[in-house]
Amino acid sequence: MDPLSVILVGLAEREAGLTTEEVLSLGGQVDHRFRTVQQACDVLRPAGKLPRRVFIVAVPLDRDLESIRILNDHFPGEPILLLTNHGDDAAFVRDAMRAGAAQVTHAELGEDFRQAMERLSRQFGLQPRRSRVVAVIGATEGCGTTTVAVNLAVESAELAKRSTILAELGTRLGRLAVLLNFKPQMTTQELLNGPMPPPSLVRGTLTPLRDHLHVLAGPYQVLGSSIPPENQQRLVHLLRNFADLVVVDTPYTYDEEYFAILHAADEIVLMMEQKISSVHAALLLKNALEIRKIPGTLHLVVNRFQPHGPGATLSEIQELLKTSAIRCIRNQGTTVLEAANNGLPIRDQSPSAPPLEDVRALLAELLQTPELLTVAAESAPSRIGRFLHWLTH
Incomplete structure (x- = not known):
């Protein structure tokens, strides 16, 4: 789906820059910017059968809403979002909506x-092209979240052929750079330790790891400092624009970040x-996720599972968690550990390993693409192929 088209009208230079950043972070793009409503009407034609646009308009200082009526009449069916400092004035908001504004929000951009x-976007059927964000979290330290996040991202890139970003956020000491044996161009700490950087800078800091896969690593040489939670959210929204799937390796901090x-x-593993x-x-x-009303779909996964092993x-x-919807990633000796120690995903260390099959099944569920398992089966190595792999590794 094409990016959501946005037209800015009447915004000052600073407002326009900040609004453009927010629009990009939501998967849209600013196609035009006009100083006045009349200028927009003179240059643009009504969308007609073409995809509709969103007009973001700043309210004049005199609070005159006539320009909103003109814009609404000239571009019927195309929504207008009004930026104003009078959003707490119920009468003004009512008049603005009667003039044609579909939404009224504060000029100071935020949530x-x-x-x-x-x-x-939803109301007018203009949902922009959105990638899926998967956050991988652990109940306790040592659950294998980083390993699973890495292999989900690699399989998304290699098996599903999706453009993928593997990101390490909200952490004071990252693991990805060491685990995958690469030197990042910039870490999340350097990227977010100040004002939110422009999208072009964020894109430039992504380190290519293999075809279809880029990585954004956390600090790995020094302990990082706290990052404002709103910057974390904005970065996640921004990363959506650069890939079909964003896999976030999330630390065990349980704080506001x-x-x-x-x-x-969108999905929480x-x-x-x-x-x-x-x-x-x-x-x-x-x-805790339910109490905080976290909207993403929750996927419960037991890692290193042994049907007849010690433990539950x-x-x-299933009884304790009150659900039968629990996936298992099977335990297979030292296969996964050896891959991690060698800085490799499971597919490069042991392409027929049962844990890899389980990761792929989880990925198919996350992407809602069951046909991915057929692709995986067709690409699985034969017995001879497995024997040759064993001889050379």
Whole structure:
């Protein structure tokens, strides 16, 4: 789907720059900017059968709404979002909407603006091209969140052929750069330790790792400092523009930064181990997500699962978490550990490993593409291929 087309009218230079950044972070693009409504009417034609646009208009200082009526009459069916400092004035908001404004939001951009844009997009069928954001979280330290995040991202790029970003956010000491053995151009700490950078800078800091896959790593040489939660959310929204899938490796901090990241995700993969303590922690975290009204779809995954191993059985885990919708990633000795120690995804270390099959099944669920499993089966190595792989590794 094409990016959402946005027209700016009457915004000052600074306002226009900030609004453009917000529009980009929401998957849209600013196609035109006009000083006055009359100028917009003179240059543009009504969309007709073409995709409709969103007009973002700044209210004049004299609060005259006649220009909104003119714009609404000239471009019927194309929504108008009004930026104003009078949003708390109920009578003004009522008059603005009667003049033709579909949404009225505060001139100081923030979450209110983002919610207004999202609602306009849905209300008028203008939903911009959006990638899917998957946040991988762990119930307890050592659940394998980073390993699963890495392999989800690699399989998205290699198997599904989706443009993919693997990002490490909200952490004071990153792991991706060391685990994958690369030197990032810039870390999230450097990127977010100040005003929100422009989209072009964010795109330029992504490190290509393989075809269709770029990485944004956290600080790995020094301990990072706290990053404002709103910057974390804005970065996630911004990354949506650069790939079909964004996989976020999320740390075990459980602070405001942590929940801000989760609030921006479409899908949340909650990893746990077979240990009773880990399952109990997963239950507490699951409840916390519900209390905070985190909107993303939750996927529960037991990592390194052994049907007859020590710890809780699958039925016990399902009973404790009050759901049967639990996926398992099977344990297979040292296969996954060896891959991690060699700085490799599982597919490069052991392409027929059962844990890789389970990661692919999870990816198919996240992308809502069950046919991906057919592709995986067709690309699986033959017995001879597995033997040759064993000889050369």
